Amino acid sequence: xxxxxxxxxxxxxxxxxxxxxxxxxxxxxxxxxxxxxxxxxxxxxxxxxxxxxxxxxxxxxxxxxxxxxxxxxxxxxxxxxxxxxxxxxxxxxxxxxxxxxxxxxxxxxxxxxxxxxxxxxxxxxxxxxxxxxxxxxxxxxxxxxxxxxxxxxxxxxxxxxxxxxxxxxxxxxxxxxxxxxxxxxxxxxxxxxxxxxxxxxxxxxxxxxxxxxxxxxxxxxxxxxxxxxxxxxxxxxxxxxxxxxxxxxxxxxxxxxxxxxxxxxxxxxxxxxxxxxxxxxxxxxxxxxxxxxxxxxxxxxxxxxxxxxxxxxxxxxxxxxxxxxxxxxxxxxxxxxxxxxxx
Numbered sequence: 001x002x003x004x005x006x007x008x009x010x011x012x013x014x015x016x017x018x019x020x021x022x023x024x025x026x027x028x029x030x031x032x033x034x035x036x037x038x039x040x041x042x043x044x045x046x047x048x049x050x051x052x053x054x055x056x057x058x059x060x061x062x063x064x065x066x067x068x069x070x071x072x073x074x075x076x077x078x079x080x081x082x083x084x085x086x087x088x089x090x091x092x093x094x095x096x097x098x099x100x101x102x103x104x105x106x107x108x109x110x111x112x113x114x115x116x117x118x119x120x121x122x123x124x125x126x127x128x129x130x131x132x133x134x135x136x137x138x139x140x141x142x143x144x145x146x147x148x149x150x151x152x153x154x155x156x157x158x159x160x161x162x163x164x165x166x167x168x169x170x171x172x173x174x175x176x177x178x179x180x181x182x183x184x185x186x187x188x189x190x191x192x193x194x195x196x197x198x199x200x201x202x203x204x205x206x207x208x209x210x211x212x213x214x215x216x217x218x219x220x221x222x223x224x225x226x227x228x229x230x231x232x233x234x235x236x237x238x239x240x241x242x243x244x245x246x247x248x249x250x251x252x253x254x255x256x257x258x259x260x261x262x263x264x265x266x267x268x269x270x271x272x273x274x275x276x277x278x279x280x281x282x283x284x285x286x287x288x289x290x291x292x293x294x295x296x297x298x299x300x301x302x303x304x305x306x307x308x309x310x311x312x313x314x315x316x317x318x319x320x321x322x323x324x325x326x327x328x329x330x331x332x333x334x335x336x337x338x339x340x341x342x343x
Contacts, residue, residue, distance in 0.1 A: 030092050031109055037088035039081070041074070042130075046111060051132050053174060056082055058118075058125035065174075067138070068146045070311050082126035086117040089128075104128075111135070112204060134179055137186050137207055148176075148305075149314040156317050156333045157303065161187050164262035165300035170275035175305050176312045177266040178242065182207045184264055184303075185240065195262070198234050200227045201242035208240070224248035225286075228255060241265040247286030249279055253298040272302040272318045276328055296323030 035043055045051050045064055053065040056077055064074040086104055090097035093106040097119060104117035114131040140157060143149035160167060167184060171177040188195070189210045196212040202224070204217060214234055216227045224241070225248040231239060232255060239255055241248075243266045256263050269275040276295060283291040304315045321329040 034088045034092055034108065034110060037081075037085045042085075045074075046113060046130070046132060049135050052176075053132065054130040056126075056128050058123045058127045060125065068148075068311060070309065079125050082128065083119070086119060086126055086128060089115050089117060107203065114203060114205075131174075133205060134182065134207065137182055137209075138179060140183050140187060143180070143183065143314070146311075148312050152333070153303075153314050153317050156301075157184065158187060158191075160301045161191050161262075164192075166256045166261060166263045166298055167265075167301045167303065168275055168279075168299050169264070169266045169303045169305065170269040170272060170278075171266070171305040172268065172270050172307065175307045177268075177305060178205045180303065180305055180314075181240075181242075181264055181266050188238065188262065188264070192237075192262070195237035196235060197238045197240060198231045198236035199240045199242070200224060200231060203242070206240060206242050225251050228252055231255070236260055237262070239263045243267065244279075244282060246282060247284075249282035250286040250291060250294070253279075253283065253291070253294050256298040257294065270304075270306070272304040272316050273328075273330075275302050275304070276320070292323040292328070296320055296328055 038046070042054060045054055050066045050068070051064060052067055055063045055065070057063070060076045060078060060082070062074040062077050063071050065071045087097050089106070089108065090104045092109050093104065095101070095104060095106070097104050097117065099119065099121055102119040102122045104115065106115055107113065108115050108130070112133045114133070115128065117126070117128040119126055140149065140154045144151055144154050161184065169177045169181050169184070185206065185208050188197070189208065193211065195210065197208055197210045199206050199208055199213065199215045201215070202218045204215070206215070208215070216231070218224055218227060224246065228248055228251040237260070239252065239260050240263055241252055244252060245268065252263070252265060267275050267278055269278045276299070279295050279299070280292060283295065299320045302318050302320065304317070305312060306315050317333045319331040319333060321331060323329065
């Protein structure tokens with residue numbers, strides 16, 4: 001016996017329709033309640049395409065980061081107002097927010113923005129951060145225009161895309177890895193519009209306008225490694241992973257090495273070379289054998305992006321030519337001048 005029906009019996013169509021209407025109304029009420037809790041200032045900020053992140057500190061100070069302008073003060077929020085926001089988000093996520101469950105994480109029903117909320121006793125006052133989901137793609141030309149990337153770096157990236165190189169984008173928290181990945185994917189789609197692209201993520205952040213694309217997401221019971229195994233049966237031309245963060249990195253590298261070149265992923269690492277070390281650590285979770293040769297063969301280009309006091313910038317781009325004589329064979333392209341101005 002199947003565990004669930006894969007169709008709706010004809011005599012339940014009316015009730016199913018009523019159920020969907022009820023769900024839509026419930027969602028609308030939930031969104032309105034959350035908008036009321038957020039208030040005009042935060043709702044306007046979430047509608048602003050230049051906003052990257054909204055941060056409330058435990059002392060009530062509010063900060064907003066905007067593309068090309070960095071982080072700037074944005075006033076204050078009372079503890080009571082902050083608690084209402086966190087409580088409303090928890091309700092929307094069907095969770096609890098109290099001193100026993102003081103951490104609230106998830107996607108807002110408004111725009112799919114990523115929310116992380118904290119309550120006492122782990123902080124002195126209610127605090128939250130909202131990572132705004134990009135509503136528009138930022139093309140590579142705009143990266144050059146805003147001095148986040150040099151012309152030479154953009155040229156290397158475009159050449160790598162045309163050559164179906166596997167690209168790893170590295171950076172720290174809030175450095176703009178996913179936003180840059182979206183720009184690279186847009187270039188891929190423009191360069192190879194007929195390619196079938198399979199995208200794997202924990203949280204839906206990748207934007208892809210390809211005609212032939214499949215997006216998969218992890219769940220409480222399906223992890224990234226399982227998704228990657230399924231991906232191999234979906235006939236992908238390119239495999240894109242939002243972020244590698246565990247032993248599934250080895251499965252991805254092997255997929256890239258076995259007839260699926262031209263992939264993209266991001267990794268949490270502060271420099272291009274440390275991204276290679278991080279990949280070694282992740283692959284070690286899935287294998288007792290050293291995987292440097294696999295990494296050296298699978299990864300073609302590493303793009304390192306960072307967040308500075310002036311904003312974001314692509315710090316360096318390196319080409320990985322392989323692994324030999326106990327070291328990675330690399331060629332550095334378009335390394336940015338430390339004294340250069342960035343937007």
